[in-house]
Amino acid sequence: MNESNDQILLNVSGLQKFFPIRRGFLRRVVGQVRAVDDVSFFIRKGETLSLVGESGCGKTTTARCILRAIRPTAGKILFRTAQGSVVDVATLSRSELQPLRRQMQMIFQDPFSSLNPRMTILDIVGEPLLVHGVRSRSERTDRVAELLRLVGLRPEYMNRFPHAFSGGQRQRIGIARALALHPSLVVADEAVSALDVSVQAQILNLLLELQEELGLTYLFVAHDLSVVKHISDRVAVMYVGKIVELADRDQLFQTPKHPYTAALLSAVPKPDPRARTQRIVLQGEVANPAAPPSGCYFHPRCQFAVERCRVEAPALQEIAPGHFVSCHRAHELTLPGVTSGGARASRPSTSTISTGEG
Ligand SMILES: Nc1ncnc2c1ncn2[C@@H]1O[C@H](COP(=O)(O)OP(=O)(O)OP(=O)(O)O)[C@@H](O)[C@H]1O
Numbered sequence: 425m426n427e428s429n430d431q432i433l434l435n436v437s438g439l440q441k442f443f444p445i446r447r448g449f450l451r452r453v454v455g456q457v458r459a460v461d462d463v464s465f466f467i468r469k470g471e472t473l474s475l476v477g478e479s480g481c482g483k484t485t486t487a488r489c490i491l492r493a494i495r496p497t498a499g500k501i502l503f504r505t506a507q508g509s510v511v512d513v514a515t516l517s518r519s520e521l522q523p524l525r526r527q528m529q530m531i532f533q534d535p536f537s538s539l540n541p542r543m544t545i546l547d548i549v550g551e552p553l554l555v556h557g558v559r560s561r562s563e564r565t566d567r568v569a570e571l572l573r574l575v576g577l578r579p580e581y582m583n584r585f586p587h588a589f590s591g592g593q594r595q596r597i598g599i600a601r602a603l604a605l606h607p608s609l610v611v612a613d614e615a616v617s618a619l620d621v622s623v624q625a626q627i628l629n630l631l632l633e634l635q636e637e638l639g640l641t642y643l644f645v646a647h648d649l650s651v652v653k654h655i656s657d658r659v660a661v662m663y664v665g666k667i668v669e670l671a672d673r674d675q676l677f678q679t680p681k682h683p684y685t686a687a688l689l690s691a692v693p694k695p696d697p698r699a700r701t702q703r704i705v706l707q708g709e710v711a712n713p714a715a716p717p718s719g720c721y722f723h724p725r726c727q728f729a730v731e732r733c734r735v736e737a738p739a740l741q742e743i744a745p746g747h748f749v750s751c752h753r754a755h756e757l758t759l760p761g762v763t764s765g766g767a768r769a770s771r772p773s774t775s776t777i778s779t780g781e782g
């Protein structure tokens with residue numbers, strides 16, 4: 425799945441991350457959790473690729489490898505730097521990574537969980553600036569004020585503490601912190617999952633507006649397809665450490681080719697409540713990545729499984745331009761999809777950015 429041109433910001437190929445399972449007094453390695461197992465995708469500059477799948481399928485591990493919070497077991501992570509060179513993040517040393525860190529930033533589900541509750545918003549949003557050498561407090565204060573405005577918060581809030589803010593406002597502060605160093609790639613890991621649906625929509629719109637304004641590229645991680653519907657250009661569906669389907673957003677929503685994607689889609693609320701489709705209830709548990717089933721990992725839960733599925737692992741194949749799927753029966757199955765709602769959500773200019781003060 426290679427597209428080699430200068431429009432590609434990130435090109436991941438053959439990514440693997442295995443965690444050893446240790447037992448006993450001597451902590452001997454008795455097995456491996458294959459958290460990410462041969463994952464490949466690219467992200468073009470300025471686009472949003474969403475990574476979707478049930479809990480434990482390896483989304484966060486993929487994201488952490490890309491940001492080199494952890495070292496991958498194998499694979500390449502080619503990143504185009506702001507200077508235009510392409511580097512393999514997977515193999516860089518700590519000191520070589522340092523200048524790249526500001527170009528790749530993460531937005532977390534709970535941006536404050538790892539921060540001191542006695543830090544003010546100025547300290548929280550200004551910390552990355554300080555770490556990267558902005559020593560002057562007035563310079564940091566000016567930049568934090570600018571960032572707060574950008575995310576729809578009042579600059580006067582900068583002397584308050586996190587507990588004074590609502591969930592949506594806290595997420596805006598987390599976004600401001602992630603943007604402090606002008607990153608090109610922003611990885612959002614379940615960034616709106618803990619928020620109410622109406623607040624979710626506000627934050628998703630803010631992310632779209634910021635993307636337009638700042639030319640950001642997003643890797644957007646979520647377990648729910650309905651969340652990624654409006655924000656994605658393309659969507660990759662993961663199951664037990666592997667991508668099972670990857671396509672343009674509309675193609676994936678309207679004509680899914682993998683039974684697992686169709687099952688996830690059947691849970692997405694329909695725009696017209698009268699347009700009822702059968703909810704596909706998945707049987708059984710997600711497979712264990714330490715002891716995956718033979719053949720297609722999805723076969724114990726798949727209503728279309730045939731004998732071949734039990735013995736032979738399907739390869740990820742391009743069945744239409746840009747539409748990749750790993751299913752032996754992809755060509756013969758017609759699976760139910762949903763309308764994805766036309767064009768991506770509108771992208772108003774920042775002058776119309778909704779405020780986070782509600
Ligand atoms: N540090 C670790 N040591 C051992 N196993 C790990 C470690 N981190 C993750 N795993 C395992 O790797 C698999 C993938 O985990 P990961 O957190 O990437 O999934 P996820 O898709 O982000 O799930 P969720 O939706 O719950 O956040 C899981 O089986 C998890 O238990």
Ligand code: SF4
Pocket residue numbers: 682683684720721722723724726727728729730733738750751752753754
């Ligand atoms: S390969 Fe077989 S078991 Fe796997 S998704 Fe396709 S039909 Fe189902």
Ligand SMILES: [Mg+2]
Pocket residue numbers: 483484485
């Ligand atoms: Mg996760």
